[in-house]
Amino acid sequence: MIMATEERVLVKPPSEVAKQRPGEIEDASWLPVKVKVRNLNFHYGGHQALFDNSIDIPASRVTAIIGPSGCGKSTHIRVYNRIFEIYRSHKAKGTVEIDGENVLSPATDILKLRKKVGMIFQRPTPFPMSIFNNVAYGVKLHYRASRGEIADRVEDALKRGALWDEVKDKLGEPATALSGGQQQRLCIARAIAVEPELILMDEPCSAIDPVATSKIEDLIETLRDNYTVVLVTHNMQQAARVSDFTAFFYKGRIVEFGATKKIFTNPDSGQTEDYITGRFG
Amino acid sequence: MRPRSRTERRAADTAMRVAMVPAALIGIAVLAWILWEVIARGIGALTPAFFTELPTPPGMEGGGLGNAILGTLLMTFLAALLGTPIGLLAGVFLCEFGPSSRIATVVRFTTNLLMGTPSIIIGIFVYSVLVLPFGRFSGWAGAVALAILILPVVMRTTEDMLNLVPDELRESGLALGAPRWRVTLGIIFRAARTGLVTGVLLAVARVSGETAPLLFTALNSFYWPGSLSQPTANMTVTIFNYAMSPYSDWQAKAWGASLLITVSVLAVTVLARFVIRDKRKRA
Numbered sequence: 001m002i003m004a005t006e007e008r009v010l011v012k013p014p015s016e017v018a019k020q021r022p023g024e025i026e027d028a029s030w031l032p033v034k035v036k037v038r039n040l041n042f043h044y045g046g047h048q049a050l051f052d053n054s055i056d057i058p059a060s061r062v063t064a065i066i067g068p069s070g071c072g073k074s075t076h077i078r079v080y081n082r083i084f085e086i087y088r089s090h091k092a093k094g095t096v097e098i099d100g101e102n103v104l105s106p107a108t109d110i111l112k113l114r115k116k117v118g119m120i121f122q123r124p125t126p127f128p129m130s131i132f133n134n135v136a137y138g139v140k141l142h143y144r145a146s147r148g149e150i151a152d153r154v155e156d157a158l159k160r161g162a163l164w165d166e167v168k169d170k171l172g173e174p175a176t177a178l179s180g181g182q183q184q185r186l187c188i189a190r191a192i193a194v195e196p197e198l199i200l201m202d203e204p205c206s207a208i209d210p211v212a213t214s215k216i217e218d219l220i221e222t223l224r225d226n227y228t229v230v231l232v233t234h235n236m237q238q239a240a241r242v243s244d245f246t247a248f249f250y251k252g253r254i255v256e257f258g259a260t261k262k263i264f265t266n267p268d269s270g271q272t273e274d275y276i277t278g279r280f281g
Numbered sequence: 282m283r284p285r286s287r288t289e290r291r292a293a294d295t296a297m298r299v300a301m302v303p304a305a306l307i308g309i310a311v312l313a314w315i316l317w318e319v320i321a322r323g324i325g326a327l328t329p330a331f332f333t334e335l336p337t338p339p340g341m342e343g344g345g346l347g348n349a350i351l352g353t354l355l356m357t358f359l360a361a362l363l364g365t366p367i368g369l370l371a372g373v374f375l376c377e378f379g380p381s382s383r384i385a386t387v388v389r390f391t392t393n394l395l396m397g398t399p400s401i402i403i404g405i406f407v408y409s410v411l412v413l414p415f416g417r418f419s420g421w422a423g424a425v426a427l428a429i430l431i432l433p434v435v436m437r438t439t440e441d442m443l444n445l446v447p448d449e450l451r452e453s454g455l456a457l458g459a460p461r462w463r464v465t466l467g468i469i470f471r472a473a474r475t476g477l478v479t480g481v482l483l484a485v486a487r488v489s490g491e492t493a494p495l496l497f498t499a500l501n502s503f504y505w506p507g508s509l510s511q512p513t514a515n516m517t518v519t520i521f522n523y524a525m526s527p528y529s530d531w532q533a534k535a536w537g538a539s540l541l542i543t544v545s546v547l548a549v550t551v552l553a554r555f556v557i558r559d560k561r562k563r564a
Contacts, residue, residue, distance in 0.1 A: 086452070088381060114455065115457075119453070119456035127453075137459075
């Protein structure tokens with residue numbers, strides 16, 4: 001288990017480290033840290049949902065967050081882009097540093113933060129507009145661009161979202177006409193189009209069928225090359241398949257965090273083992 | 282314990298049917314009766330002249346209610362123009378910006394009160410604010426009175442319709458880095474579009490049949506509504522006056538105007554329903 005409270009020393013520059021397949025990584029200590037969370041506490045009104053969360057999310061890798069319902073998985077990642085703030089009674093305390101900057105500081109430019117930190121939700125959320133405009137929406141928000149530049153960016157994002165071939169002939173059609181799985185890939189393309197560095201996925205496959213799920217898992221696999229991905233999932237097989245690192249949450253606390261291989265084969269904590277083996281949760 | 286008998290269940294079922302079906306039929310029957318009366322008595326009055334000519338003095342045949350039709354259209358349109366934006370903005374505030382704030386609670390409560398306020402009181406209020414100080418009845422005052430009636434309806438439907446938009450849609454707009462106002466205008470309004478249009482249509486349909494607020498504000502006139510700062514002809518007050526008059530020609534015209542208003546309100550309501558159905562089909 002990685003001791004989350006200690007500062008890490010970068011032993012090898014990341015360029016020297018060839019990309020490994022998920023499951024092959026056993027040690028995170030030489031990876032640069034993208035998100036450094038320290039003593040994060042979260043309250044929904046009078047109810048405390050997170051207790052002293054501390055974790056280092058490695059850059060350019062997929063980190064899965066697993067745990068039983070209501071354990072604070074989603075709550076935790078919803079702090080990273082400060083989306084929780086739109087609800088008045090939701091309060092976060094502690095520090096969440098992305099690339100060394102504390103996002104919870106009042107000085108944070110929230111629009112810039114959210115450009116840098118994309119988010120995918122449980123249910124696909126296509127905007128009520130055309131496929132093209134869905135992807136162009138974020139681009140137009142953050143860039144002054146000509147029509148041609150926007151069209152190029154949209155095409156590129158849809159290709160990275162593994163959706164281009166299916167929609168290239170009907171970009172003008174309403175996005176709501178797509179299937180659930182396509183809608184979710186559209187949302188991923190829409191997030192990619194604004195060039196985020198970190199992509200948060202909040203159970204992105206829980207509302208779609210197995211075939212669409214495997215397409216999204218393949219897509220997450222390709223995203224590893226360019227983005228840091230944090231994936232909240234109920235599905236332990238999914239965590240084992242696509243993630244490099246796994247954090248196990250229980251009752252608002254991070255019980256264990258480490259290489260996915262280790263968590264799934266030889267966890268340190270008895271609670272983690274009980275959850276992984278299906279004894280509770 | 283013994284199982285409930287089939288006869289017992291059947292009896293209960295029949296009893297409920299006997300109670301409910303007539304109740305539903307009474308509701309429909311009243312509407313059908315009104316429609317029948319209005320059509321039977323009013324259809325004869327709806328000549329081309331009815332729509333284009335000015336009213337004639339009692340006893341003189343012919344003429345029409347062109348001025349009243351135009352006046353009602355003008356004032357309803359103005360009222361919608363005045364009441365809709367305020368209602369929409371207030372509804373947006375209630376749903377998007379301060380749903381649980383103290384001011385929202387107060388606004389919501391007063392909106393409910395305003396919706397329940399008898400329209401004659403709105404009429405008297407506008408009379409004391411816009412008629413007495415200027416010393417004359419006017420179309421402007423009429424439009425303002427109708428706008429006050431439109432306002433709470435639009436406000437409530439806007440809030441309700443925006444509430445139907447799932448929070449995840451808001452969150453994904455914001456998560457892309459869009460400011461709140463852009464999410465509201467570009468995404469939430471678009472998602473709730475048909476509901477918002479329906480709300481406005483229903484509000485307009487409701488006020489187009491109001492008489493009391495106009496009686497104290499626009500009053501009525503025998504002339505074309507040349508300026509809205511004068512008393513302005515309108516259908517509902519005309520119906521009121523003509524129906525109470527002893528002249529059979531005027532009474533016939535009152536029936537004609539009643540038919541016209543009823544059909545217009547019905548048409549707008551049906552249109553609103555179509556908009557809703559269209560939305561369901563796409564969803």
